[in-house]
Amino acid sequence: MRKIFLLPARFWMALFFAAPLAIVCAYSFLTRGDYGGVELPWVLENFTRLADPLYLAILWRSVWIASLATVFCALLGFPLALFISRAGRRKNLYLQLVLLPFWTSFLIRTYAWIFILRDTGLVNTVLMRLHLIAAPLQLLYNDGAVLLGLVYNFLPFFVLPMYATLERLDPALLEAAADLGARPFATLRRVILPVSAPGLVAGSVLVFIPCLGAYLTPDLLGGGKSVMLGNLVQNQFTTARDWPFGSAASLALMLASALLLAGLMRSRIARELM
Amino acid sequence: MKGRALGIYAGMAIAFLHAPLAILVAFSFNSGRFTVWQGFSLHWYRAAMLDPQLSEGLINSVVIALFASVISTVIGTMAAYGIWRRSAPVLSGTLYLSLVTPEIVTGVSLLALFEWAFRFLHLQLGLYTVVIAHVAFSIAYVTIVISARLRGYDRTLEEAAMDLGASQWRAFSRVTLPAIAPAIAAAGLLALVVSFDDYVITSLVAGVDSETLPMVIYAMARRGVSPVVNAVSALIVVAFGAIVLISQRLQAR
Numbered sequence: 001m002r003k004i005f006l007l008p009a010r011f012w013m014a015l016f017f018a019a020p021l022a023i024v025c026a027y028s029f030l031t032r033g034d035y036g037g038v039e040l041p042w043v044l045e046n047f048t049r050l051a052d053p054l055y056l057a058i059l060w061r062s063v064w065i066a067s068l069a070t071v072f073c074a075l076l077g078f079p080l081a082l083f084i085s086r087a088g089r090r091k092n093l094y095l096q097l098v099l100l101p102f103w104t105s106f107l108i109r110t111y112a113w114i115f116i117l118r119d120t121g122l123v124n125t126v127l128m129r130l131h132l133i134a135a136p137l138q139l140l141y142n143d144g145a146v147l148l149g150l151v152y153n154f155l156p157f158f159v160l161p162m163y164a165t166l167e168r169l170d171p172a173l174l175e176a177a178a179d180l181g182a183r184p185f186a187t188l189r190r191v192i193l194p195v196s197a198p199g200l201v202a203g204s205v206l207v208f209i210p211c212l213g214a215y216l217t218p219d220l221l222g223g224g225k226s227v228m229l230g231n232l233v234q235n236q237f238t239t240a241r242d243w244p245f246g247s248a249a250s251l252a253l254m255l256a257s258a259l260l261l262a263g264l265m266r267s268r269i270a271r272e273l274m
Numbered sequence: 275m276k277g278r279a280l281g282i283y284a285g286m287a288i289a290f291l292h293a294p295l296a297i298l299v300a301f302s303f304n305s306g307r308f309t310v311w312q313g314f315s316l317h318w319y320r321a322a323m324l325d326p327q328l329s330e331g332l333i334n335s336v337v338i339a340l341f342a343s344v345i346s347t348v349i350g351t352m353a354a355y356g357i358w359r360r361s362a363p364v365l366s367g368t369l370y371l372s373l374v375t376p377e378i379v380t381g382v383s384l385l386a387l388f389e390w391a392f393r394f395l396h397l398q399l400g401l402y403t404v405v406i407a408h409v410a411f412s413i414a415y416v417t418i419v420i421s422a423r424l425r426g427y428d429r430t431l432e433e434a435a436m437d438l439g440a441s442q443w444r445a446f447s448r449v450t451l452p453a454i455a456p457a458i459a460a461a462g463l464l465a466l467v468v469s470f471d472d473y474v475i476t477s478l479v480a481g482v483d484s485e486t487l488p489m490v491i492y493a494m495a496r497r498g499v500s501p502v503v504n505a506v507s508a509l510i511v512v513a514f515g516a517i518v519l520i521s522q523r524l525q526a527r
Contacts, residue, residue, distance in 0.1 A: 009353035012349055016409070017372050020383035020384050083283070086280075097291075098288065104514045108295070115294075115297070120309060122309050209376075215377060233378050234381075250378075258371060
């Protein structure tokens with residue numbers, strides 16, 4: 001009886017999630033056909049090509065940008081989560097305010113930054129009107145814009161687990177620290193931070209994973225100049241039509257995401273938070 | 275003192291999260307084409323309504339979102355209930371994995387599956403391939419929302435119903451289902467939003483005649499900024515905001 005309830009989900013996920021990944025897995029060991037299809041023989045070449053300097057640079061850039069975005073999310077998100085966890089009855093209101101933009105269309109949130117940053121966008125228009133600059137600044141289509149877009153889009157991913165940990169922080173600990181003469185900064189460093197480590201780790205992983213595999217943000221805000229792994233995959237499957245190589249790149253991305261998730265789930269952190 | 279500084283910071287951070295969307299909405303009412311305020315006008319909304327591509331995209335998106343959300347809500351509810359009865363680690367693991375799999379990977383792998391299947395079937399990409407893809411990534415959202423609800427649900431209620439002679443199916447449909455109905459509605463609305471919003475996966479598995487609204491908006495955004503996009507965006511932001519608020523209210527019930 002219980003099996004019947006699980007059956008539709010098992011069927012759908014097997015056919016339309018696991019099977020496609022298995023196909024990509026198989027394709028990554030095949031050869032590109034003359035007309036963009038896939039052919040035998042089985043080769044390892046697609047994976048060794050990932051180590052080409054050209055692609056290695058994209059790989060490193062993805063890891064670097066995702067790491068920077070994670071650090072910024074942590075720096076911006078920690079005080080925000082701390083504030084919300086102490087907001088008493090208004091906690092839920094503030095949480096909703098943080099989450100609401102997250103639910104309003106990823107595409108539109110990214111487009112909003114184009115509107116603000118482009119040559120004739122809000123920032124440049126205002127600066128030119130104030131005669132602070134003579135010519136528009138190039139704010140769009142560079143790594144900085146991509147980073148800004150990622151931090152903006154994924155900040156809530158950090159704030160939520162961070163808040164969940166801080167919320168459970170016993171206020172008596174803080175009182176005890178104050179009673180024992182700790183200054184606010186010492187309390188932060190020696191009481192709050194060690195206790196909130198699980199939230200910090202969980203939040204960082206939850207930001208890093210989607211940033212590493214980001215496609216739309218570097219595509220729209222990087223304008224083809226700031227290419228990340230996601231764009232490489234998309235390009236190989238569409239314009240370049242090198243499916244075996246695109247599959248190998250997908251697999252690398254997938255493996256990195258899955259390993260990070262597995263690490264998080266197996267750690268003590270997941271049990272504390274879920 | 276320190277508390278106040280933290281409060282000011284938090285206010286700025288929340289403003290940072292809302293400002294870009296607020297600016298976008300504000301300028302959708304600008305009568306001019308440029309980023310300089312020239313007076314209030316609904317001109318761009320009129321232009322958006324009259325744009326044939328946008329209305330076609332809207333219809334496609336609505337049709338896809340309705341089908342995808344209904345199917346994924348049914349499947350996800352059943353899965354959450356099954357997992358609640360007794361854990362199913364492989365299915366749960368797969369659902370979590372589907373949540374963290376980069377969208378671009380989900381998209382290209384589904385494209386690979388469809389193209390492979392088309393060698394044997396005389397079919398091509400269309401609206402239905404988008405629906406299939408959207409259901410595949412929405413099931414996890416639905417299952418998580420309903421699982422959260424079931425965690426706080428008293429197991430003995432079903433047992434009591436069965437002790438009183440109800441079959442397991444009857445116990446589920448007459449006792450448990452009504453109790454979790456608000457969560458099911460909330461999950462359905464969430465699935466509606468994630469389906470309506472998706473661009474990356476959709477753009478890979480949509481047929482040539484099945485452009486969705488996000489695909490039209492993306493193409494416009496790529497071509498350059500047009501106030502028409504601002505107007506459409508404003509409408510979507512408001513609609514999404516309302517749906518998500520309703521969904522959260524339902525989840526809190």
